[in-house]
Amino acid sequence: MAESSGPLDEGTGSRRGRKPVRPDPESGPVALLAHRLWELKEQAGDPSFADMATRLGAAASKSSLAAAARGSTLPSWETTWEFVRVLAVDRLGQDLDEVRREWRAHWEQAGIAGDSENEARMPEQLPSEPPGPPAPNISHRRSRRLAVLAAASGAAGVGAVLLAWFLTFGGDKPQGDSTAQPTPAQSSTPRDDSVFERDVTYPDGSVVTKGSNFDKTWRIRNAGTVPWQDRYLTRMNDTPCRAPKRVGIGPVLPGESVDITVRVRASDAPGRCKIFWKMTDEDGTPLLAAKKPIFLDVTVA
Incomplete structure (x- = not known):
């Protein structure tokens, strides 16, 4: 059956006649926060999100308030507070300072617990150290050059011996590793906040x-x-x-x-x-x- 293409309900953003699904508080800390927002909304008479953003005076858009109640992502503290303030303080008459402390704790706990869950899902992986270059076969090269030295000493006298000595041992000095030149640190982008x-x-x-x-x-x-x-x-x-x-x-x-x-x-x-x-x-x-x-x-x- 094709879905209805009827008008959207102005309060929830869902299609008229469909009641939005309250998030399961057991599914995670952000969903638990959204579940608490739903409970508060019902205690305050269940006004629509549109009414909260207009008639009740929340300094947040209807869509932001609705997103906070879905429980899929953690809303900003500003949106959370406006959701709570117009209901708990303005509508239910609760103490402003106590409400702010209580819900700030709920919001921070949702953020901290959510970060911990993400870290648990993504264990740290240390990069494996790349293998070093193979060691040069110096012993084989040295043996070959010693043979050249022995042949020269018997055939051509001192000059040939000295030349053979240089050819034998002069090239055994290890070559320095090519070290990458440090690159200047990239300048951070200015951030206004x-x-x-x-x-x-x-x-x-x-x-x-x-x-x-x-x-x-x-x-x-x-x-x-x-x-x-x-x-x-x-x-x-x-x-x-x-x-x-x-x-x-x-x-x-x-x-x-x-x-x-x-x-x-x-x-x-x-x-x-x-x-x-x-x-x-x-x-x-x-x-x-x-x-x-x-x-x-x-x-x-």
């Missing part, structure tokens, strides 16, 4: 007073090999809460962490305030395209 470390102030879900001014601070680390100069956090969206269009970063050397602070004015009406920022150069060109924006997420009351 960042790591979000933590919210220094006003973690997600914090409550602020209507019309108040407050300073939001994040801590990020230069995890690449490129120094950061003339870089900014540029605001990506508009909300009732007001914030500058961009704030400066750095300079920051590779391996260093930096605190970035934005002054925000809360809206005059109660509600949720979520503002996204992305790292750009001084012309506003986005950098680190693979990285998700960092954001402020507070409740105005």
Whole structure:
């Protein structure tokens, strides 16, 4: 029977009417993490992935959330946290810090256990040492030359003896091994990367007073090999809460962490305030395209 070509369900990405298969938690650490995500999703009322990415405000795409729940590959921590945050914190009202610690441990354990399984499947194989070149047959050559020396000593006097001596032993000096000249080390390709470390102030879900001014601070680390100069956090969206269009970063050397602070004015009406920022150069060109924006997420009351 041919498969149905009906429309896809917007929440799961599967064909409408087909319930996605929950991964078997016994099949591996990544599948176990996905199984836990499914359980959380059901506890929160089983919203669709599309609703999670739009109405519930997850800073991750519908497809990324769905992929995290399939359990085939380990999702990024950012995607995992957005999956968990909108359900456990925003929907179920659980404590943000406790939820973050618990799920960070689940996510890290899935990554560590997954790496261990891969190493177990691929035992280290030491390359066999190539055989050396065959030793020259010096004894045969030396015997032949001694015979030449003996014949010369009986036939041609001292000069012939000296010549024969040179021919006999002068060529026995071993030739030096041809040693490959060291090649200069290849220069490593510059790598631009960042790591979000933590919210220094006003973690997600914090409550602020209507019309108040407050300073939001994040801590990020230069995890690449490129120094950061003339870089900014540029605001990506508009909300009732007001914030500058961009704030400066750095300079920051590779391996260093930096605190970035934005002054925000809360809206005059109660509600949720979520503002996204992305790292750009001084012309506003986005950098680190693979990285998700960092954001402020507070409740105005």
